[in-house]
Amino acid sequence: MRLALISDIHSNIQALEQVMAALRRERVDQVLNLGDVVGYNANPNECLELILEWKVLSLAGNHDLALLDPDRARRFNLIAYQAIVWSREQVRPEFQEYLQTLPLVLEGPGYLACHGTPTSTDHYISYHFQGKAVFNTLRALRQQVCFFGHTHRRALWYRDVRGKVATLPVSPEKIRLEPSWHYLINPGSVGQPRDGNPDAAYAIFDDEEFSIHFKSVPYDIAAAQRCILKAGLPDFLAERLVQGI
């Protein structure tokens, strides 16, 4: 099965449209969204429409949950808070109902998928101790691969047969995975990449050849920025898109 992995769309319709256009050419069997369709950028309804139209398999992210729960939103930093308060006023009731149905974790054939970690939409997998903890969860659940998002940075973690946990460089070429190792895979962010590459990021996982291919596509950043400024969202949210931070 060829699985397209997308995450952290964050209401960026310009980026999502380009990723979906690229996926049309990828011959994927399923698109899996690892959460955070809303927040930060200015087109939440358009993104939700596209996600539903494509019958994307979706998980809830911390911003999706904060849109539904003001108490969660209040724990956000000032900038994220402002954006989620704005999004809540914009998102149509039927889409809010849809967000309520999203699962926090999803188990598929040979994989586990989550937004932050399998136990929390808020926690990160950035440091070694965090990666190690998630590998322990993964092994307890007898799964080999965990897809995650939340950091907005592409990442490929492995745990080899001797228990060594480390990351591999994310290269633009297809990466063949070791059949006996465990992996944590982050496809990066569609709508707000933070790894220095401003292009919209996604990845293709192939469970038959056991490979991961990290990809990205350019999109009309200036148009996304105009939407943010027009909506009255913090200027920084527009500035960061061009820098990929």
Add this chain to the structure above:
Amino acid sequence: MFPYQKEGTLKDGSRVILRPLVKEDRDKLLDFFRRVDDRDLMFLRNDVRDPATIDDWVNHIDYSKVFPLVAEADGKIVGDATLHMRKVGWKRHLGNVRIVIAKDYQNKGLGTLMINELIDLAAEFGLEKLVAEVHLLATPALNLFKKAGFAAKAVFEDLVKDQSGQRGDLVVMVCEVLARERRGL
């Protein structure tokens, strides 16, 4: 007037508004610094009781270089915390944090609230580490930063001088921004 704001609750149940400093805060900020103890200002680089300093600050706000976070209660500024950033160079992933709390709002959890907010914002801005410089004898400040996830990394003996010329030791504290399990990114 205010680009955005958020409400916070202190240990005694009282509420404060957290928001970025804006140009219209000139008089409130000047009034705040005039109410603060001299000792709480000795680490600042500018004479913040001089109206010219405050005029310069509020007329040149650039949130991408310095993010000034203020806490407001009953129409008065009761806390000022700043996050200083660099766009280029070998310290571009670092932020420096400074904080001043009004005397009547100390020991109420306001410092913790504001530092936590700045750490979350630092993560949002893509910073990896935050640095705070604290006088070795400023125990409340040391405890505040420690509680927020900072760790002392170096002590420079006899490095700083207070207003009377008394030398003191400076502690450099560092916080790994993404190692903290914070919400809102």
